[in-house]
Amino acid sequence: MSLNKKNKQRRYIRYAIHLQALLVVGAHAKYECTILDFCTHGLLLKLSRPEADIPIAKSVTIEFSIDLEQVKEKYIVNAQVMHLTPNGVGVLIDNMPRSVFDALKSKTPPEVIIAAESAVNESFQTIIFKENFKHILLECLPELVRVFFEILPDETRALNQKRVCYENLSELDDLITTLKIQNNTLTSEFCHSIVDQIRFISESKSKNEDLTSFDRSLSLVEKEAFEDWLHISTVIRKLSNTYDDNVNKLTRELSRILGYYKLNINNPVSPAVLCDCFRELILQMDFDYKINDMLYTCFGKALYISLPAFYNKIDVFLARQVSAEKKISSLAGPSKQFSTPPPYQQQQQYVLDTTSELQTVIAPHNHNTGYKQVSIPHLAGKLMSLLNGTDFEHVKKVAPERVDPKTDTHQLFDKTDVIAAIRRLQQASETTDQHSESPGLANRLQEQLQPLDGHAKLMAPLNNESLQVYDKFFETLLNNHIVSADLTAFIENIQLALLALPMLGDDFLATDSHPAKNILNKISFFDQVLKSNRLLNKNNISEFLNNITHKIAHDAVGNPEMLADIEAELDAFKSQFIKPIESKTQHIVKVHEGQQRLEIARHTIQSEIDKRIAGKAVSTVIPLLLDAGWQHLLVFAELNQDTQAGVKEHYLKVIDDLMFWLYEQDSIVKMQASSIQTTITYVDEQLQAVGAPVQKRKHVIQELTELLIGIGQPKVRKAIQTVKIPRPKPDQETVLNEEHRYWDAMIEQLAVGDWLNIKHDSDDFESMKIIWIGTLPHVFVLLSADGLKNIELDKQNFIGLFQQGYAVSLDNMDVPLTDRTSNLMLQDMHDTIKFNAIHDADTHLILREEFVKQLKIEISKETAFQHVLCHIEILDFRLITNICGLDGSKQLLKTIATLLSDRIKSADILARLGDQSFAVLYKECSANDAFEFSRNLLKHIGSSQFTWNEKCFPITLSMGLVPVTGTSFDLSQLLQQADAASMEAEQSGPNQVKLFTGNNDNLQHQANLFEWMSRIDGVFAEERLFTRCQKITSLDTSVNHVHYEILLGIKDEDGNIIQADYFIPAVERCKRMPEIDIWVINAVFDWIESNKSQFDAIDGFAINLSGQSINSQEFLDFLQTKLDTCLFQADKIVFEITETIASENLTFTKKFIKAIKQYGCKFSLDDFGSGYSSYAYLKNMDVDYLKIDGAFVKDIANNPADFAIVKSMNEIAHSLNLQTIAEYIENDEINEIIKAIGVDYGQGYFIHKPIPLADLIIAPPEKDLFYFEDNSFWDI
Structure with a gap:
């Protein structure tokens, strides 16, 4: 049977998904499963329990839930089991409801939309690359088909024994013969169909909608087509799982070569493309679907055999190609129109981003793909729920079902109510001047709504959340000096009108281009213009802004279509100011571009001249010639090389010829007299053309004539006078x-x-x-x-x-105002969440954990100053609590905190350590000064009294002091010593202070530190360092990702493993941390080279880098050299940098990251939350992972504040497309909470205890799982 282009069978499009579901068989049997793929008439499922007993052709139901519009929708679909393996099921859905298909499709990864480039717009480099890529594919692809035909006889016979497609073996032989006859045609068609995919490497190839009718039964032909889809989907999934790393590496190379980001690349040699192209050819031959299944399996095994060599050849070819500049593409996630769009949206096709439950939106489908885009309002809503404390209990118990507002419409305010309330508020604001200084808009709107109809009503949950978010947005915009006071008044005018939009379902901040959003951004342009003292028409600007904001305030509520017209009016007015600015910018840039071209040309020509005469004694006529205008001629020729090719070289040859003739013998010169005279005449003509001064020109020509032709009769050459030309001074390096x-x-x-x-x-x-x-x-x-x-x-x-x-x-003033405001709003929310997590709710002082962190930071700073730690204990705290109750005790704490804060220096650090204790770090203070200050502080506090319910109590404290120096590395011991001194003071009576005197311990610590400083070289020389590793694994069990953090280990002289408590501080004090980092990198790279197969089986290593290394050019040079010569995938190496180091040395850190990322390495920001934790700072840090500080993780099961900050950091990281890692996961309860929050990866003793790297053994996958002829191939 030949290929038949006209006879096209139905093809079902395969959609990848990852969705939890329930497979229900009969009345009682229920099996947890995951939907992996789907099409319009079926699903491919992965069972959680491989031992499930489900008969073929059994009628079943599939139950799953999807979050749509923040409401959880539950779906139940009837299906029939068509294919069964130990842990996988293919089910047929005879009449897939359209609503089910659309819901499933809404959860698929977003299509990448890239502006298609025609061949005309492609760079020459890209065109050449694609042609070369075609040639290499045409060389390599036939081998895949050859292997298929080589194994075809044996494989089909073996498969036929299992599936009995042909009872008569002669019919099977006829099939094999038919296919072999078509060998050349199949090979040619297959190769060219793959090569044709090169056209679409950097273009969108969106899946067409399946041409099917929903909500009806399938015909027999359609059921067979579904079987066909099921078989090829399973082959593709198996191959994709096996060769995932190879395909990703090729995709990265294509991304580098074409200049598009990885997510924008359609890899033309992925298993999916190869199998789909093969399937197209087989479907044209009109075999029975069972035969197709057998051929797909055979082709799958052929690819399994041949793809390693094939991918290696492609990789070698791609590695030789040059990189392109990164292109800015238009990425669009899933989007939808309003169900009832306003008129202006119907006209201009404004599209809103889909918003759904954040946990669904940000959850990765696998570790190689990014996150779906999260809208700012939705992310802000999630952070608000954290601030309100509504999320913590949801991970401790099953959350109640969300109420769908549509089921309770009689209890909710409708749009008419909302519009009327906003209009009343607008009128009130004009008469009473209620603007940003008045109570929040949310509260004022709620007050306006309550009296309506005299009935108790509620605001719809979504509306209430929108109101809170947009109120916060405008509060941030108007109260944080983002715009000037002049512009604030105009924005206040339209605040209520714009607030009405989200209340009516028009979530304008979630939209890329919306008139309301654009109006705010365009109004902000005039902020800087109005500040200028040079403009004469500022009054005109103010009058214009007043007019348009007045229109919006009075007419836009309930009439949003007018916003598009106002935006157009703003554009026209703004262009009057933009065009002159753009024109001046272009003029200035053009002038400086010309100046730079001229300077570069001068520099180039001077270098050419220096090559010829610098440092030499040359005839004085050469400098005269250059000064007379010849050097100018060379510069002009350099500038005009595009139009005057070869002229510069000719001018330089004149100098070379003259210098040759000047030092030649008379006999040689006489023989070339004609050429010399011609050259002198040419020089004269060119100097005249360049406008050389007449006297200089005549003098040069006369000198050349006398020196080369001679004077008198007979001609006698003038004696040469020379001058030493100095060498150019080398650029002096400024220290x-x-x-x-x-x-x-x-x-x-x-x-x-x-x-x-x-x-x-x-x-x-x-x-x-x-x-x-x-x-x-x-x-x-x-x-x-x-x-x-x-x-x-x-x-x-x-x-x-x-x-x-x-x-x-x-901040970049070109960034739209709404983006700058949104960033600041999110930052404020996160800062509040973090503040709550690390501060005491009663006193607003930092808590013990944060105090220890800051104490550690202060100690690590290399300074000559000494600090003093002070422990403060309240002596009568329990007595006062018993008499005054909890409220009284809280007020006592606040009183003491205020008294302490008012007296200590602003740079000192004050914290609440426990129920009745405080601590202060007196910074840059001697022990004597701290003692005297503490005595005076106690006198001041002792003279105060605490009053509660007309009862007065004296305030009695005890204080203990301990000096803190650069050698004080044991923080626990410092705190214990300060506590001990405080207890000693307490024994001396109330309001006493004692200085810790147990100096033996301090001396011992210093002795230990200095001893280790002297032993560093010995540790290196005796090879007592070793590497350890600890697993970091995906918390999503469906994602197969494991990498290991590399840790440092040290042994004593007897080979026993010891703690590095003094070794690392000693190395840091000696500024030798780069040596440690170099040793670790060498050790890890050596292990990889010796264990390539094991390294290939994991997702890589994470290596910590110190701040000293980040700031060292020598270390950067070492690492670049190391990465240049490594023989493994550098993208499997992650470098960890602590947030504190990164934020303190941001400029150097960004430079370091940029340099190393060129090799494909990734970066992780370690201990996030311990430093500044800025949202804007994160957006500008080119890191891949965010590692949440373990201090917030280890007590998360008992501390709602820790829960809030971890979830906040996770949400923000995901919104910026960063993956998250939680450390210190010590037990199952913490693990489950971290999973529920949505953190991507986990690390800790519950997951894996550190082991020596030398002991790391990665178990290879079971070999039988890769044999296609075995039924285990179908294991999903």
């Missing part, structure tokens, strides 16, 4: 101090488009934007926001402005 080095590195990080607040030649600061950075000369050109002032600074002057505080980096 920079630490401060100057910091500013120098920061200046190097600046880029065109950055905004700064600059004070230059005036008394006032002004916002200015960098519009040009030159390399030769190294200058920075900045333009004011109004476009009327520009300044030019060289690097040293720029650094001077930063050092004096006259230059300060600003």
Whole structure:
């Protein structure tokens, strides 16, 4: 049977998904399962219990739930079992309801939408690459088909024995013969269909909708087509699981070569593409679907055999290709229109992002894909629920079902109620001046709604959440100096009108382009313009803004379609100011581009001249010639090489010829007199053309004539006079101090488009934007926001402005106002959550854990100053609690906290350690000074009294002091010593202070530290360091991901493993941490080279780097060299940097990460939450993982504040497409809570205890699972 292009069978499109479900068989048997793939008429399931006994052809039901519009929808679908393996089931759905299919499809990964590039717009480099790629595929692909035909006879006979497709073996032989006859045709068609996919590498190939009718029964033909889909889907899934790493590596290479991000690449040689193309050819031959199944299995085994060599050849080819610049693509996640869109959306097709439960939105489908985009309002709503404390109990018990507002509409305010209330508020605001200083809009709107109809009504849950989020958004915008006071008034005018939009279902902040959002962003443009003192028409701007905001305030509520017209009006008015700014920017850039081209040309020509004469004694006529205009001619020729090819080389040859003739013998010169005269005439003509001064030109021509032709009769050459041409001075390396080095590195990080607040030649600061950075000369050109002032600074002057505080980096003013406000709003929410987690609710002082962290940071700083730790105990706390009750005791704590805070220095650190104890770190303070200060503090507090319910109590405390120095590394012991001193003071009476005097321990600590400092070399020389590893694994059991963190181990002289309590601090004190990091990297890379098969079986290693290494150019050079020469996948190496190190040295950290990421390595931000934890800072850090500080994890089962901050960090990380890791998972309860929060990976003793790296053994997968002829192939 031949290939038949006209006879096309139905093809069902395969959609990948990962959704928990329940398979119900009969009345009682229920099996947990996961939906892996689906099409319009069936599902491919993975059973949680492989031993499930389910008969073929049995009628079953599938139950699953999907979060749609924040309401959990439950679906029950009738199906029939069509295929069964030990842990996998293929089920047929005879009449798939459209609603079920759409719900499933809404949970698939988002399609990548990329603007298709025509061949005309592709770069020449891309066109050449694609052609070469086609050639290499046409060379390699036939081997895949050859292997298929080679194994075809034996495999089909073996499969036929199991499935009995042919009872008569002669018919099977006829099939094999038929296929072999078609060998050449099949091979050619297969190869060209794969090669054709190259066209779509960087273009969207969206899945077409299945051409089927829903809610009806299938015909026999359609059922067979479903069987066909089921078989090829299972083959694809098996191959994809096996060769996932290979395919990902090729995809990364294609991403590098084409300049698109990995998610935007359609890999043309993935197992799915190879199998789909093969399937297309087989379907054209009209075999029975059972025969197709047999051929698919045979082809799957052929690919399993041949893909390693095939992928290796493709990898070698791709590795030789050059990289392209990254292209900015338009990524769009799933989106939908409003169910009843406003008129302006019907006209202009404004599309809103889908919002659903955040946990669903952010959950990864596997560890290689990113997260779906989360809308800002939805993320803010989740953070608000954390702030309200509504989420903690949900992980401790089953959460109640969410109430669908549609079921209780009679109890809810409708849109008419909301519009009427907002209009009343608008009127009230105009008469009573109720703006941002008044109570929150949410409260005011609630007050307006309550009296309606005299009946108790509720606001719909979604509306209530929207109200809270948008109220917070406007509060952030108006109260945080994001815009000036002038602009604040205009935004306040439209605040209520815009608030009405989300209340009516128009969630404008969740939309990429929405008139309301665009209006806010465009109004903000005038903020900087209004600040200018150079504009003459500021009144016109204010009048215009007043008019349009008045229109919005009075007409937009209930009439949102007018916003599109107002946006157009804003565009037209704004263009009057934008066009002059753009024109001036283009002019300035063009001028500096020309200057830079000229300087580069001058530099190039000077280098050419220096090659010929620098450091030599040459005839004086050569410098005369260059000065007369010849060097100018060379510069012009360099500038015009595109149109005057070869001219520069000809001008340089003139110099070479003249220098040759000047030093040649007279006899040789006479023989070439004609050529010499021609050259001199040419020089004269060219100097005239360039406009050389007449006297200089004549003098040069005369000198050349006398030196080369001679004077008199007979001609006698003039004697040569020489001059020594100095060599160019080498660039002197400026020795920079630490401060100057910091500013120098920061200046190097600046880029065109950055905004700064600059004070230059005036008394006032002004916002200015960098519009040009030159390399030769190294200058920075900045333009004011109004476009009327520009300044030019060289690097040293720029650094001077930063050092004096006259230059300060600003948030990017080109980032839309709504984005800047949203970022700040999310940051404020996260900061509040973090504050609650680390501060005492009664006193607002930091808690013990945070105090210990800050104490550790202070000790680690290399400073000559000493600190003193003070422990404070309340002596009569229990007595007062018994008399005054809990409320009284809380007030006592607040009183003492206030008394302490008012007296200590602002730099000192005050904390609440326990029920009745405080601690203070007196920073940069001697023991004597701390003792005297504490005595005075006790006198002050002792003179105060605590009053409660008209009863007065004296405040009695005891204080214990202990000095803290750079050698005080045992924090627990420090706290114990301060506590002991406090107890000793208590025994002396009330309000006493004691200094800890057990100096033997301190001396012993210092002795131990100094001893280790002297033993560092011995540890290296005696090879007493070793590497350990601890597993980091996915908390989602359906995701197969395991990598290991590398830890440092140390042995004593007898080979016993010991703690590194003093070794690491000693190394840090000696500034030798880069040596440790280098040793660890060498050890890990050596292990990988010696254990390649085991390394291939895991997802990589995470290696910690110290701050000293991050800031070391020598370490960076070492690591780059190491990565250049490694023979394994560098993308399986993760480098961990602590948040504290990264935030304190942000400029150097970003530079380091950028350099190492070029090799494919990943980065993890360790101990997140222990430092600044900035949302904006995270957005600018190019890291892949966020590792949540274990201090917030270890007590999460008992501490709602820890739960809130972990969930907040997880939500924010996922919204930024970062994967999260939780450490310190010590038991099953913590593990389950962390899983419920949605953290991606876990680490801790409950998961895996550290072991020596040398003992790490990775069990290979069971071999029989990879044999396609065995039924275990169908195990999913």
